Amino acid sequence: xxxxxxxxxxxxxxxxxxxxxxxxxxxxxxxxxxxxxxxxxxxxxxxxxxxxxxxxxxxxxxxxxxxxxxxxxxxxxxxxxxxxxxxxxxxxxxxxxxxxxxxxxxxxxxxxxxxxxxxxxxxxxxxxxxxxxxxxxxxxxxxxxxxxxxxxxxxx
Amino acid sequence: xxxxxxxxxxxxxxxxxxxxxxxxxxxxxxxxxxxxxxxxxxxxxxxxxxxxxxxxxxxxxxxxxxxxxxxxxxxxxxxxxxxxxxxxxxxxxxxxxxxxxxxxxxxxxxxxxxxxxxxxxxxxxxxxxxxxxxxxxxxxxxxxxxxxxxxxxxxx
DNA sequence: TTTACTGCAAATATTTTGCAATATC
DNA sequence: GATATTGCAAAATATTTGCAGTAAA
Numbered sequence: 001x002x003x004x005x006x007x008x009x010x011x012x013x014x015x016x017x018x019x020x021x022x023x024x025x026x027x028x029x030x031x032x033x034x035x036x037x038x039x040x041x042x043x044x045x046x047x048x049x050x051x052x053x054x055x056x057x058x059x060x061x062x063x064x065x066x067x068x069x070x071x072x073x074x075x076x077x078x079x080x081x082x083x084x085x086x087x088x089x090x091x092x093x094x095x096x097x098x099x100x101x102x103x104x105x106x107x108x109x110x111x112x113x114x115x116x117x118x119x120x121x122x123x124x125x126x127x128x129x130x131x132x133x134x135x136x137x138x139x140x141x142x143x144x145x146x147x148x149x150x151x152x153x154x155x156x
Numbered sequence: 157x158x159x160x161x162x163x164x165x166x167x168x169x170x171x172x173x174x175x176x177x178x179x180x181x182x183x184x185x186x187x188x189x190x191x192x193x194x195x196x197x198x199x200x201x202x203x204x205x206x207x208x209x210x211x212x213x214x215x216x217x218x219x220x221x222x223x224x225x226x227x228x229x230x231x232x233x234x235x236x237x238x239x240x241x242x243x244x245x246x247x248x249x250x251x252x253x254x255x256x257x258x259x260x261x262x263x264x265x266x267x268x269x270x271x272x273x274x275x276x277x278x279x280x281x282x283x284x285x286x287x288x289x290x291x292x293x294x295x296x297x298x299x300x301x302x303x304x305x306x307x308x309x310x311x312x
Numbered sequence: 313t314t315t316a317c318t319g320c321a322a323a324t325a326t327t328t329t330g331c332a333a334t335a336t337c
Numbered sequence: 338g339a340t341a342t343t344g345c346a347a348a349a350t351a352t353t354t355g356c357a358g359t360a361a362a
Contacts, residue, residue, distance in 0.1 A: 024316055024361050045351085060319040065352065081237030085326065085351065101285050112282065120276070121292075126268065128299040129257050136277075137291045143284040180336050180341055201326085216344040221327065241326065241351065 007037055010076055010093055017074035028059050032067045036077060042090035042109065080135060082109055099136040105145035112138075163193055166232055166249055173230035184215050188223045192233060198246035198265065236291060238265060255292040261301035268294075 014033055018025050035052055036043070043051075049064045068089060071077040080088040082102050088109075097118045101110040121134055170189055174181050191208055192199070199207075205220045224245060227233040236244040238258055244265075253274045257266040277290055296302075 130302045131296040134294040139289045140285055140287040146286045
């Protein structure tokens with residue numbers, strides 16, 4: 001599916017959700033969704049807020065927080081807590097089949113696809129628990145940082 | 157291994173780490189480690205602080221934060237961010253082979269063991285990334301909350 | 313016209329930091 | 338005796354909340 005169709009599709013999804021919950025279709029909500037789907041990496045609320053400002057669209061932080069919560073509720077984005085205090089988010093459309101490698105030294109996050117592992121996790125059932133999603137976080141040292149380690153360089 | 161031996165073992169581990177890093181063996185550090193290993197569930201810093209107070213051992217919040225960071229560094233405890241802003245921690249001794257089911261309605265966390273899945277994750281290698289650990293978080297509705305859902309009960 | 317939503321600012325929650333006093337090595 | 342660590346309080350960071358004004362239905 002090409003870019004524009006994805007945007008149309010997620011906007012329609014949001015629209016349907018708002019209708020079903022009797023919530024309002026405000027321009028802010030669609031503008032934020034659009035901005036998110038134009039980005040290619042995960043983001044935090046503050047970054048999203050600043051990108052909106054920079055792009056000329058004025059919204060308040062409170063609205064960004066509210067909208068991001070809403071988009072999580074209707075499964076258009078996924079929330080992550082990679083180990084810092086700040087929540088990170090990413091698009092949920094066709095991106096549910098990857099994991100995150102998190103460098104505990106530089107906090108960089110790398111995405112990894114693995115269909116086999118993904119299928120296995122998806123097929124796993126649990127007693128008395130209705131699974132809606134999962135996150136696999138793999139911690140360690142990235143290329144750069146483990147190289148630094150080997151050279152005994154001091155890093156912060 | 158019985159309770160006392162575990163405590164001895166983890167204290168020795170901490171002691172060795174402090175020596176190797178030329179850090180000081182303060183009573184606070186060992187008291188906090190002991191308290192943690194006497195508990196049976198994951199905890200947040202504030203809860204740990206209050207349990208220390210209640211048990212009659214006076215430490216400052218700052219020291220609890222510092223010590224918890226230290227214990228993460230030397231692999232005696234593991235840090236989690238279950239989706240809220242508050243970090244959670246748990247013992248790392250012989251407890252690295254389970255996952256967490258997180259109820260997105262009541263925020264309750266259930267532990268699940270699965271040796272097969274664990275072994276598979278452990279054996280998985282990644283290019284240019286040196287794995288030190290991982291966390292698998294499975295989100296959904298627990299027994300109680302999906303029952304509520306079926307009954308159409310309003311819940312917060 | 314009703315009331316959900318927005319923006320702003322203040323409040324809250326969690327964690328970090330600066331600094332003087334203390335205790336380990 | 339040198340300095341790492343502690344406790345306390347203030348600061349920093351991230352998020353939530355209250356409320357008056359605005360706009361969607």
